[in-house]
Amino acid sequence: DQQVKQNSPSLSVQEGRISILNCDYTNSMFDYFLWYKKYPAEGPTFLISISSIKDKNEDGRFTVFLNKSAKHLSLHIVPSQPGDSAVYFCAALNTGNQFYFGTGTSLTVIP
Amino acid sequence: NAGVTQTPKFRVLKTGQSMTLLCAQDMNHEYMYWYRQDPGMGLRLIHYSVGEGTTAKGEVPDGYNVSRLKKQNFLLGLESAAPSQTSVYFCASSTSDPGTDTQYFGPGTRLTVL
Numbered sequence: 459d460q461q462v463k464q465n466s467p468s469l470s471v472q473e474g475r476i477s478i479l480n481c482d483y484t485n486s487m488f489d490y491f492l493w494y495k496k497y498p499a500e501g502p503t504f505l506i507s508i509s510s511i512k513d514k515n516e517d518g519r520f521t522v523f524l525n526k527s528a529k530h531l532s533l534h535i536v537p538s539q540p541g542d543s544a545v546y547f548c549a550a551l552n553t554g555n556q557f558y559f560g561t562g563t564s565l566t567v568i569p
Numbered sequence: 570n571a572g573v574t575q576t577p578k579f580r581v582l583k584t585g586q587s588m589t590l591l592c593a594q595d596m597n598h599e600y601m602y603w604y605r606q607d608p609g610m611g612l613r614l615i616h617y618s619v620g621e622g623t624t625a626k627g628e629v630p631d632g633y634n635v636s637r638l639k640k641q642n643f644l645l646g647l648e649s650a651a652p653s654q655t656s657v658y659f660c661a662s663s664t665s666d667p668g669t670d671t672q673y674f675g676p677g678t679r680l681t682v683l
Contacts, residue, residue, distance in 0.1 A: 462611070492671060501573070501659050501674030502612070547611060556627065557602070557672065559612035 461485050462550050464560035472568050477535040479563050481548035484529065488550035488558075493522060493533045496545045496562070505546070506533070538567045571595055573675035575660050581681045582650045590645040590678050592660030600663045601643035602627075602672065603635060605656040612659065618643055650682045 463482045471477045479493075489510040494502035508515040508522045508531070515522050521534045535542055548560045576591045592601065602617040604627075614627030618637040632654060634646045643662075647654060657679050661672040 460611075464611075467609075494674075499676070501661070501676050503674065504671035507671065549612075556614060556617070557612075558614075558628075559604075561609055561611040 460561070461488075462548060462558045462560040464546075464548060464563050466563050467561070468564045468566070470566045470568060471538045473540055474537045477533075477538045477542065477565055477567070479533040479535075479546050479548075479565065481531045481533075481560050482529055483531075483550050483558075485550070485552065485558075486529065487552050489553060490551040491522070491524060491531050492549045492551070492557075493520075494547045494549060494559075495542075496547060502547055535565075538565075540567045540569050543567050573660055573662055573673050575658075575675040575678050577678060578676065579679050581683065582647075583683050584651060586650050587646070587648050588650065588680075589647075590658055590660075590680075592643045592645070592662075592675060593641055594643075594660075594662040594673070595641060596662060596673065597640070598662035598664055598673075599640075600672075601637065602661040602663075603633070603643065603645045604659045604661065605629065605654075606659060606677075607656050615645065615658075650680075652682045654680065655682045656680060 492507040493505040495505045496502040524531045545562045545564045547562045573594045603615040604612040616635040618624045621640040624635045636644045660675040663672045
C-alpha cells in the first residue's frame with residue numbers, strides 16, 4: 459500500500475511560470491518530508507525538506523508547503539527554468555528512520 | 570571525494586543465477602540503504618543499515634540479503650534471481666540523524682533478469 463502518493467505522473471510548464479508539484483501521504487506518524495530531483499541515468503539528489511512542525515520552507519526558487527491536516531505537501535518552483543526538467547520525488551520519514559517515496563512526477567519546462 | 574558509488578552499472582542475469590551489488594561511500598556515513606525503482610512504483614526500500622555490522626528489513630526485503638561488514642560498504646545479494654527482480658537499484662547513505670540530513674544516492678544499477 460503506497461503511503462506516499464504523487465497523483466500526477468507528468469506536468470508541463472512554460473519557462474518563467476510557476477511549477478506546482480503535489481504529494482499526499484496517509485501515515486500521520488511521518489515527521490519529516492523531502493523532495494528529490496532525478497535526471498535520467500542518475501541517482502536522486504536532495505532538493506528541499508520540511509519538518510512537520512513547520513508549514514513552509516523556502517530555498518531560492520523552491521518552496522515546500524506542508525498541510526498536516528490534509529496530509530498534503532507541495533513543491534513550488536518559481537520561476538521555472540528548462541534545467542528544472544526532471545522527475546521529482548517526494549519522500550516522507552517516519553520515526554523509525556525509514557524513508558517512503560512517492561511514484562514521481564516528471565516535470566517538463568518548455569522554453 | 571566520490572560520494573556514493575555502485576558496482577556494476579548494468580547486469581543481465583538468467584533466472585536462478587546469483588549476484589552481489591556493491592555500494593561504497595566515502596563520507597563516513599552511518600546509515601546506508603538499498604532501494605529498487607520500478608515504473609509507477611517510486612523508490613521502495615529493500616534493506617537498510619544503521620551502522621557497521623547491523624542490517625534491517627525495509628518494505629520489500631524478500632529475495633534479497635545484505636551485509637555491512639565495513640562501514641563504507643553495503644552489499645546487496647540476490648541468491649536466486651527472478652524476473653520480478655528486474656529493476657533499477659539505488660544505494661544511498663546518510664548521517665546518523667536522517668531527520669535533519671538527507672540521503673545521498675549512487676548512480677544506480679540496472680539489472681535485467683531473463
